[in-house]
Amino acid sequence: MKIVIERDALVQSVQDVMKAVSSRTTIPILTGIKIVATQQGVTLTGSDSDISIESFIPAEEEEKIIVDVVQPGSVVLQARFFSEIVKKLPQPTVEIEVQSQFLTFIRSGKAEFSLNGLDPEEYPRLPQIEEENVFKLPTDLLKNMIRQTVFAVSTSETRPILTGVNWRVENGELICTATDSHRLALRKAKIETESEQSYNVVIPGKSLNELSKILDDSNELVDIVITANQVLFKTKHLLFFSRLLDGNYPDTSRLIPTDSKTDVVVNTKEFLQVIDRASLLAREGRNNVVKLTTLQDGMIEISSISPEIGKVTEEIQSESIEGEELKISFSAKYMIDALKALDGTEIKISFTGAMRPFLLRPLHDDSMLQLILPVRTY
Amino acid sequence: MAVVWEQLEQYQPTVMKMLAKSIEKGRVAHAYLFEGQRGTGKKEVSLLFAKSLFCLNRKGYQPCHECRNCRRIDSGNHPDVHVIEPDGQSIKKGQIEALQEEFSKTGVESNQKLYIVEHADKMTTNAANSLLKFLEEPHPGTTAILLTEQYHRMLSTIISRCQVLSFQPLPPTVLATYLQEQQIPPHLALLAAHVTNNREEALELSRDDWFAQARKIVLQLYEALNKSDLRALFIIQQQWIPHFQEKQQADLGLDLLLYIYKDMMYIQLGELEKVIYRDRMNDLQQWAMACSQKRIIENMSIILQAKARLNTNMNVHLLMEQLILNLKEGRAFV
Numbered sequence: 001m002k003i004v005i006e007r008d009a010l011v012q013s014v015q016d017v018m019k020a021v022s023s024r025t026t027i028p029i030l031t032g033i034k035i036v037a038t039q040q041g042v043t044l045t046g047s048d049s050d051i052s053i054e055s056f057i058p059a060e061e062e063e064k065i066i067v068d069v070v071q072p073g074s075v076v077l078q079a080r081f082f083s084e085i086v087k088k089l090p091q092p093t094v095e096i097e098v099q100s101q102f103l104t105f106i107r108s109g110k111a112e113f114s115l116n117g118l119d120p121e122e123y124p125r126l127p128q129i130e131e132e133n134v135f136k137l138p139t140d141l142l143k144n145m146i147r148q149t150v151f152a153v154s155t156s157e158t159r160p161i162l163t164g165v166n167w168r169v170e171n172g173e174l175i176c177t178a179t180d181s182h183r184l185a186l187r188k189a190k191i192e193t194e195s196e197q198s199y200n201v202v203i204p205g206k207s208l209n210e211l212s213k214i215l216d217d218s219n220e221l222v223d224i225v226i227t228a229n230q231v232l233f234k235t236k237h238l239l240f241f242s243r244l245l246d247g248n249y250p251d252t253s254r255l256i257p258t259d260s261k262t263d264v265v266v267n268t269k270e271f272l273q274v275i276d277r278a279s280l281l282a283r284e285g286r287n288n289v290v291k292l293t294t295l296q297d298g299m300i301e302i303s304s305i306s307p308e309i310g311k312v313t314e315e316i317q318s319e320s321i322e323g324e325e326l327k328i329s330f331s332a333k334y335m336i337d338a339l340k341a342l343d344g345t346e347i348k349i350s351f352t353g354a355m356r357p358f359l360l361r362p363l364h365d366d367s368m369l370q371l372i373l374p375v376r377t378y
Numbered sequence: 379m380a381v382v383w384e385q386l387e388q389y390q391p392t393v394m395k396m397l398a399k400s401i402e403k404g405r406v407a408h409a410y411l412f413e414g415q416r417g418t419g420k421k422e423v424s425l426l427f428a429k430s431l432f433c434l435n436r437k438g439y440q441p442c443h444e445c446r447n448c449r450r451i452d453s454g455n456h457p458d459v460h461v462i463e464p465d466g467q468s469i470k471k472g473q474i475e476a477l478q479e480e481f482s483k484t485g486v487e488s489n490q491k492l493y494i495v496e497h498a499d500k501m502t503t504n505a506a507n508s509l510l511k512f513l514e515e516p517h518p519g520t521t522a523i524l525l526t527e528q529y530h531r532m533l534s535t536i537i538s539r540c541q542v543l544s545f546q547p548l549p550p551t552v553l554a555t556y557l558q559e560q561q562i563p564p565h566l567a568l569l570a571a572h573v574t575n576n577r578e579e580a581l582e583l584s585r586d587d588w589f590a591q592a593r594k595i596v597l598q599l600y601e602a603l604n605k606s607d608l609r610a611l612f613i614i615q616q617q618w619i620p621h622f623q624e625k626q627q628a629d630l631g632l633d634l635l636l637y638i639y640k641d642m643m644y645i646q647l648g649e650l651e652k653v654i655y656r657d658r659m660n661d662l663q664q665w666a667m668a669c670s671q672k673r674i675i676e677n678m679s680i681i682l683q684a685k686a687r688l689n690t691n692m693n694v695h696l697l698m699e700q701l702i703l704n705l706k707e708g709r710a711f712v
Contacts, residue, residue, distance in 0.1 A: 121446055121449070122453060125487055160478070229488075246482060
């Protein structure tokens with residue numbers, strides 16, 4: 001393999017794929033970055049076996065030559081050293097040449113490095129992309145969907161399947177669900193797709209957090225492909241692969257109550273601030289519990305008592321209260337998380353009794369909802 | 379160099395036949411426990427078995443050793459084959475948890491996953507119990523291979539969930555003949571063949587000066603023990619401790635000492651062909667005359683006790699001094 005490449009393009013690509021390379025891995029080959037050069041351009045791959053990132057540098061872009069592929073080929077180079085080297089090279093062009101036994105020379109200006117490479121055949125093989133089963137989402141919507149669901153995944157490893165977000169594709173709609181069995185976050189969105197294929201997979205929460213960091217805030221479309229073992233997100237020059245969680249996700253559709261006894265509509269921002277203030281004292285307590293009581297004339301009282309510290313009460317004017325009177329306790333943390341995740345200036349909270357889970361959703365938007373289980377207090 | 383199936387079949391005919399049949403018939407168990415002495419080829423067999431399962435162009439039950447998967451298993455780079463080794467003294471719970479996390483996900487390349495736990499008896503109780511949950515509810519396509527040298531230290535609950543394959547030790551005489559063919563002097567060859575079961579290891583050991591020196595010190599120690607003076611304690615101080623520094627080495631030293639008593643026992647029983655220190659036959663016969671069978675047995679159990687204590691982190695120096703005093707029953711000091 002022999003290529004001459006623009007340094008800046010290479011540095012950018014290496015930085016992207018480095019996000020997937022982990023220093024503590026049991027598989028020696030994964031400490032490296034795989035470089036493949038073809039006539040179309042150069043592909044870099046980094047992986048920690050959970051997630052893999054592939055970055056493509058085209059040979060030519062906008063009439064400008066970025067890579068000159070003298071001889072196609074491939075090699076795996078130690079990620080730690082390679083990334084440091086390319087960042088500090090003196091000239092704006094870099095020559096990379098692989099000789100026998102994967103000995104690799106990196107030349108720029110008068111500087112020359114030689115690195116011992118590894119056999120690219122040893123590198124894990126990523127799934128092949130089948131173009132027909134693709135669906136598309138705008139980048140900003142995808143990021144939002146991740147933000148609105150991933151916080152609710154379970155952190156305990158006792159039920160590994162709950163550490164992921166359930167993605168279901170049905171009838172041209174993507175439904176994301178996350179739960180840690182005390183709360184649930186759900187988000188729906190229309191997708192652009194040509195196939196009728198339906199999927200039901202669970203993507204690890206950690207992978208989605210990483211993905212969210214890599215995506216920029218544009219509204220360009222992201223291609224999403226789901227295979228048996230992996231899910232692939234494809235942007236213009238970046239491919240993000242993640243492994244899936246093995247097992248069946250619990251059926252969450254029956255958890256969501258359809259009727260309600262008390263409906264409250266409040267201003268999201270005000271309500272969030274009230275809960276936040278009430279939790280100041282509750283945070284010290286055992287489980288961060290606040291109590292909500294409906295009063296006359298559409299007033300709501302939020303209170304919290306921590307016997308050793310003190311207590312707090314605050315009243316807030318709601319937009320409307322319909323149905324029975326109610327006293328209910330819940331975790332302030334879960335409520336704050338849920339309120340932050342929901343868009344919309346006004347939200348509707350639907351209760352079905354003090355011992356039943358309650359729903360939060362924006363007033364005129366059906367695409368997202370949050371479910372919280374109340375706390376039993378005496 | 380990669381080991382091929384035929385090579386291992388010579389040592390472990392039963393085990394290899396069972397594994398071959400299970401692959402041919404498509405009835406691979408979800409968990410195996412390979413049990414057998416050090417050097418009986420457990421690790422080699424487990425890796426070969428992994429290759430057979432993952433190989434892309436398998437011929438019958440034999441892997442090709444050439445495809446991507448085979449080569450990556452050899453170099454430890456296959457993403458769906460995991461090998462767990464003790465981290466220091468034991469296998470920690472964290473290691474098993476990392477394994478469980480790994481296995482809650484789908485395979486990197488295929489739906490097949492395999493893990494090998496070396497020295498499975500060294501798992502902490504916590505780790506063993508975490509693994510147990512894992513063995514109880516196997517994922518389809520997952521194979522576990524546990525390797526152990528000390529079968530009786532394994533939790534019975536784990537044993538009952540695995541298919542146990544026992545690896546037979548090689549007869550030491552066969553190994554000794556092999557070593558002698560490699561120009562190793564007979565007195566060292568026989569001893570090395572008793573210490574380990576692995577050809578390469580035995581060869582390496584018997585070519586090592588350290589081993590020859592170890593043998594000399596052990597014999598010296600015994601001679602001193604036989605005379606009723608304090609010289610034995612000086613030998614411990616001046617020669618034994620500097621020579622057998624590592625724990626493993628100390629263990630080997632105790633083994634060598636044990637073989638002297640074993641030889642005396644054989645002489646008393648008249649089974650001369652089993653004697654290990656043959657070049658010292660005359661001395662051994664004299665010593666055997668001077669000792670009662672009961673004493674020999676007592677002394678052997680004292681050495682075995684010392685070996686067990688070595689594993690519980692006792693100070694080696696104190697351990698050896700205690701051993702000497704026990705072997706002499708304090709006779710020299712009264």
